[in-house]
Structure formats: C-alpha cells, structure tokens
Amino acid sequence: MITVYGVPGWGSTLSEAMLTLAEIPYRFVNVDGFDQPGTQQEMLKKLNPLGQVPTLQLDDGSIMTESAAVALMILDQRPDLAPPVGTPERQQFWRLLVWLVANVYPTFTYADYPERWASNAAEQLQENCKAYRKSLYLWLESQLKAAPYAFGESLTLLDIYICVMRSWGPRHAWFKEHTPKFSAIADAVCRVPALQEVLRNNDILT
Ligand SMILES: N[C@@H](CCC(=O)N[C@@H](CS)C(=O)NCC(=O)O)C(=O)O
Known part of the structure; x- marks a missing residue:
C-alpha cells in the first residue's frame, strides 16, 4: 500500500485527497515537526532530500515526490479525473x-x-x-x-x-x-x- 508522509493540513493533504478521490488506498504517517531539525526531519530527508511533504513511498518501495507528479501518477489509473x-x-x-x-x-x-x-x-x-x-x-x-x-x-x-x-x-x-x-x-x-x-x-x- 502507498505510504503518504505528511502533516494534517499541509501539502500532503493534496496527495491524500487525490488518492481518496481516486479510491487508491494509502496509509498516512504524520511527520509533524519535520521542518525543524530533529528525528522527523532526519527520517524524511532519507526519503526525500528536499525534506518536504508530500513524500510518498509506493508499493515497490520507490519514492514519489512533487504533488503534480503524484497527480499524474493518479491520472494514469484514473484518467477520468482530468x-x-x-x-x-x-x-x-x-x-x-x-x-x-x-x-x-x-x-x-x-x-x-x-x-x-x-x-x-x-x-x-x-x-x-x-x-x-x-x-x-x-x-x-x-x-x-x-x-x-x-x-x-x-x-x-x-x-x-x-x-x-x-x-x-x-x-x-x-x-x-x-x-x-x-x-x-x-x-x-x-x-x-x-x-x-x-x-x-x-x-x-x-
Ligand atoms: N513542489 C512541491 C512542494 C512541496 C512543499 O513545498 N511542501 C511544503 C509543505 S506544504 C514543505 O514541505 N515545506 C517545508 C520545507 O520546504 O522545508 C510539491 O508540489 O509537492
């Protein structure tokens, strides 16, 4: 299942809402505090060197970042959402x-x-x-x-x-x-x- 790393209300909301609309299951990992030095930031930066949300880990373990790329990925499965x-x-x-x-x-x-x-x-x-x-x-x-x-x-x-x-x-x-x-x-x-x-x-x- 896709993992969405994010913070409620932040950019990860874009991914969560798009995945939900497309009926693609995901689990959410709250990385609140990631924008300041600390364990959350260290963990996120290992996945996404920009240290930004949304950061997604896909079923095959690969990393997906950039909300527009997430949108394009979703549209491959759900072209009707454009x-x-x-x-x-x-x-x-x-x-x-x-x-x-x-x-x-x-x-x-x-x-x-x-x-x-x-x-x-x-x-x-x-x-x-x-x-x-x-x-x-x-x-x-x-x-x-x-x-x-x-x-x-x-x-x-x-x-x-x-x-x-x-x-x-x-x-x-x-x-x-x-x-x-x-x-x-x-x-x-x-x-x-x-x-x-x-x-x-x-x-x-x-
Ligand atoms: N181009 C990225 C931008 C993501 C982005 O800027 N996310 C913000 C949160 S809404 C962030 O992680 N800011 C923390 C930082 O830049 O250090 C996208 O479209 O996903």
Whole structure:
C-alpha cells in the first residue's frame, strides 16, 4: 500500500485527497515537526532530500515526490479525473496544474522560511512573496470560467488543489472577497461526500 508522509493540513493533504478521490488506498504517517531539525526531519530527508511533504513511498518501495507528479501518477489509473483527451479543457488543466505548483507553491517555500533565504531581509522577502502570491491568485481567478468546478460539472484533480490551497495563505476571507470563483470551487469540493473524512482529518472543512 502507498505510504503518504505528511502533516494534517499541509501539502500532503493534496496527495491524500487525490488518492481518496481516486479510491487508491494509502496509509498516512504524520511527520509533524519535520521542518525543524530533529528525528522527523532526519527520517524524511532519507526519503526525500528536499525534506518536504508530500513524500510518498509506493508499493515497490520507490519514492514519489512533487504533488503534480503524484497527480499524474493518479491520472494514469484514473484518467477520468482530468478533462478528456482532445478537449481544450485538457490543455488548460495541464497548464493550470503545473502553473500552481511552479508559481504559487514556491511562494510558500520562501515566505514560510524567509530567514533561510534572506537572513538580513527576511521580513521583506516574506511580505513580497505574500503580495506576489495574491497577484498570482488574482490572475488564476481571471482564468476560471466554469462552475461548479474549474472545468464544469466534472470534478478534476485541479479542483482538489483549489480546495486545499484555499485553506492556506492568504486564507478564506481574502479568497472570498477577491477570488469568488476560486472560493466557490473550493466550497463545492468541500461538499463532495467521498472527501468529507479526508478533508475533516486535514482541517480543511469550514
Ligand atoms: N513542489 C512541491 C512542494 C512541496 C512543499 O513545498 N511542501 C511544503 C509543505 S506544504 C514543505 O514541505 N515545506 C517545508 C520545507 O520546504 O522545508 C510539491 O508540489 O509537492
């Protein structure tokens, strides 16, 4: 069975929710405290030298990291969790999925640990990353055209990202005011019966 190393509510939630939606069984190992020196960090870094969650160990013992790679792995088994091949929506699905992890996710890497990257200007780095993140989300909002999910009636793995990332900075109230379409998609995902338990376990439900 797949093992997901993570912390409730953190990036591992993306993997947990995607696996749950795809009905792929996994077990969860809580590595709370991994982002500070200690035994959890030492253990995680043996699996993933970046020391990040999500880190997955697959059935054959191999390691899988990078949430978008996890999404692609899941789509191999459950192609229905992305728009169909040959549709314009499918290209936009790839685009926005990669765009989120390539642009928005790194703002957390730098803003969550600014002292690592700029010990003399940590506060400024953090503020700038947070402001940049807001500008990214405003652009994403302009790309969202459908309802109740990002590509209409069919729930895709991109919607999982939207739901989970809505619970991170700049957090619900900001999203509700500035990105109402993003917020509405996240709300719709929060109502999916199959996701209730995993979202509750990760403090995503409001
Ligand atoms: N590109 C990675 C980013 C993962 C990531 O940044 N995870 C955060 C938690 S949400 C983390 O582990 N941060 C700790 C660190 O970077 O030291 C992915 O998409 O999975």
